[in-house]
Amino acid sequence: MIKLVAIDIDGTLLNDRYEITEEVRRTIGEAKKRDIKIVLCTGRPLDGIHQSLAELDLLREGNVAITMNGAMTLETKTKRVVADQALNKTELEEIFEFCDAHSAHVTYFDAEKMYVPHREISILTARDSLLLNMPLYSQLVSEASEAIRIPKVMLLDEPEKIEEVMAALTDELKERYYIVRSVPYNLEFLHKNVSKGAALQALSEKWGILPSDVMCLGDAENDVSMFEFAGVPVAMGNATEKIKSLARYITKTNNEDGVAHALRTWGF
Secondary structure (H helix, E strand, O other): OOOEEEEOHHHHHOOOOOOOOHHHHHHHHHHHHOOOEEEEEOOOOHHHHHHHHHHOOOOOOOOEEEEHHHOEEEEOOOOOEEEEOOEOHHHHHHHHHHHHOOOOOEEEEOOOOEEEOOOOOOHHHHHHHHHHOOOEEEOOHHHOOOOOOEOOEEEEOOHHHHHHHHHHOOHHHHHHEEEEOOOOOEEEEEEOOOOHHHHHHHHHHHHOOOHHHEEEEEOOHHHHHHHHHOOEEEEOOOOOHHHHHHOOEEOOOOOOOHHHHHHHHHHO
């Protein structure tokens, strides 16, 4: 019996117009009435999913969301941190030095803000600031507080630049950090113990829910760890081939109410 459903947002919950359709909203509401816990799992910060949480009535007491690709799990109503794994300033400096050597546009986060350590702000960075509903600040890495806790460092650049940086990643960097690409124009560096799957596992254990009773839905590479943990991993019809290869089931696309189809077919 499915007791918990973890749902990715971009490319999964939202269609290509960044909307939750009425059918998806209605079906998730039906799942909640059946006492199935709904947890949004995203690379976005909490403020960047407020609208989705509100539309799905997930801002009530007892609801949580997994954000920043697993770096922060928070209560949606109070924003209280349930669990987090953050990078420190020394790690930020190491990542920035590597990325800056390749002239890649770097953005880093704390729990509430985005920071750009460059004089120039790329169009992609400005776009993400609006999309994520997070204020954007110019701050050199050297100016960051010694006590700063950084959920993630993100490159936002042209796909060709991201490919160049990925090709240059050293084995040491790959061992020291969790590095994931969810869309062609970004690359994220997180604490080595961070992933959506690790956060989902910790939350399931906290709630006493077995992996076999967990369904997850996703479409991109940052969802791999969820698919490896959940007993019922469901790939969107628009998912990458890697995600589809890890899935037990493949639902319709995000433009065809794929989340609703998955819940009605394999969740209830």
